[in-house]
Amino acid sequence: ASYQQGFFGTQYLDLKARREDLRAQRYAAAVVGITTASQVADQYFSILAFRERIAIANANIAAAKRILAITQAKVNSGVSSNLDLAEQQALLAQQESTLPGLIEGEKEARYALAILLGRAPEGYDIKAQNLDGIAPPVVQPGMPSELLLRNPSIAQAEANLYSAHANVDAARSLYFPSLGLTGQAGYGPVSQLSNLFNPAGFAFSIGANIIQSIFDGGAIHARNDFAKAQQQELIATYRKTVFQAFSDVESALGTVKSTADQLALVEIQVRADAEAYRISELQYREGTIDIVSLLNNQRLLFDAQQSLVQTKLSRLEASLSLYNALGGGWEQKASDEAYKNQLDWWPL
Numbered sequence: 001a002s003y004q005q006g007f008f009g010t011q012y013l014d015l016k017a018r019r020e021d022l023r024a025q026r027y028a029a030a031v032v033g034i035t036t037a038s039q040v041a042d043q044y045f046s047i048l049a050f051r052e053r054i055a056i057a058n059a060n061i062a063a064a065k066r067i068l069a070i071t072q073a074k075v076n077s078g079v080s081s082n083l084d085l086a087e088q089q090a091l092l093a094q095q096e097s098t099l100p101g102l103i104e105g106e107k108e109a110r111y112a113l114a115i116l117l118g119r120a121p122e123g124y125d126i127k128a129q130n131l132d133g134i135a136p137p138v139v140q141p142g143m144p145s146e147l148l149l150r151n152p153s154i155a156q157a158e159a160n161l162y163s164a165h166a167n168v169d170a171a172r173s174l175y176f177p178s179l180g181l182t183g184q185a186g187y188g189p190v191s192q193l194s195n196l197f198n199p200a201g202f203a204f205s206i207g208a209n210i211i212q213s214i215f216d217g218g219a220i221h222a223r224n225d226f227a228k229a230q231q232q233e234l235i236a237t238y239r240k241t242v243f244q245a246f247s248d249v250e251s252a253l254g255t256v257k258s259t260a261d262q263l264a265l266v267e268i269q270v271r272a273d274a275e276a277y278r279i280s281e282l283q284y285r286e287g288t289i290d291i292v293s294l295l296n297n298q299r300l301l302f303d304a305q306q307s308l309v310q311t312k313l314s315r316l317e318a319s320l321s322l323y324n325a326l327g328g329g330w331e332q333k334a335s336d337e338a339y340k341n342q343l344d345w346w347p348l
Contacts, residue, residue: 027156034152034327036116038320043113045131049313050106052130056305057099060298064092067294070285084291091295095302131312136256136319148245151327157241160234248325256322259315266304266311273301 068088074080114124128134148154280297283289 023155023159023162027152027159030152030327031156034324038324040113040116041320042317043109043116044126045134045313045316046109047106047113047126048128048131048134049309050102050109051128052132052309053306054099054102054106055130056302056309057095057102060302060305061092061095061099064088064095064298067281067284067298068092071291074287079287080291087291087295091298131309131316134316136316148242148249148326151245151325153241153327154238154245155327157234157238161231161238245325249322252318252322252325255318256315259311259318263308263311263315266308270301270304270308273297273304277301 068085071080071085071088075082075085110124110126111121113126114121277297277300280289280294284291284294
């Protein structure tokens with residue numbers, strides 16, 4: 001009887017280990033799914049950014065042609081010199097030279113999106129024309145670190161620990177800090193996050209005794225030295241995975257915050273430059289300023305408009321990075337456990 005009990009107990013452990021191996025593979029597939037979804041969104045945003053830049057370039061070309069016509073009239077009447085005309089012609093040529101590259105970039109991004117979606121690139125198109133209709137989800141302060149449990153990379157590492165018959169709850173309590181991902185007053189991680197990479201904070205120096213306590217239960221003591229070494233390696237992998245996930249979240253949160261701040265400032269700059277350009281064009285028509293002042297305001301506005309598009313794109317890309325780091329979003333729902341259960345049944 002004791003032989004049968006030991007035999008079937010071993011069989012049970014082996015079956016359990018294989019089941020956890022299968023779960024780990026499914027979580028790995030989920031990582032691929034999240035990465036693919038992010039790539040699709042990134043290409044979509046890129047198309048819209050190119051289209052917005054093309055629209056800005058066309059508007060700037062039209063404005064430059066309008067000023068060129070005014071300058072030509074001034075030259076014909078003897079008010080302005082041919083130098084003024086040449087300078088405006090140069091600015092117009094500069095604006096026109098940017099258009100072919102933008103058009104080609106939009107086409108390449110559109111083809112890349114079609115390929116990601118399994119569509120034929122030729123003739124594929126989307127309706128949206130700019131980034132204005134896309135609002136990044138609001139990142140609420142005080143996100144709990146438990147959101148990272150939905151990260152398939154961490155879930156995969158945990159499944160590998162289960163496969164090695166490790167006590168994952170003990171490992172999680174030791175290596176998974178209890179802290180908020182964002183502070184109560186803003187986006188940035190709380191100051192405790194800096195302690196995450198301090199080995200002393202988790203008593204790593206205790207060494208083998210801590211590792212031994214993680215693998216509690218008499219069944220583990222019957223394992224051979226190879227299994228114990230494998231378990232310790234998986235614990236190290238789990239620790240590294242959690243650290244990397246927190247690092248990715250910290251970096252993404254910082255970028256989300258900085259790009260949001262930058263966007264607000266660039267929007268102010270564009271409005272100010274647009275007003276300055278409007279006034280300078282009126283003054284140039286009236287002859288109260290020379291073309292040098294007008295050209296300067298033109299260039300400032302053109303550059304600010306392009307910077308605005310890039311900042312909007314960067315903000316959306318930062319949101320995608322945070323989406324990836326948190327394994328598919330940052331809203332803690334009552335169905336978090338159901339989410340993980342869905343991953344457990346994810347088809348290979």
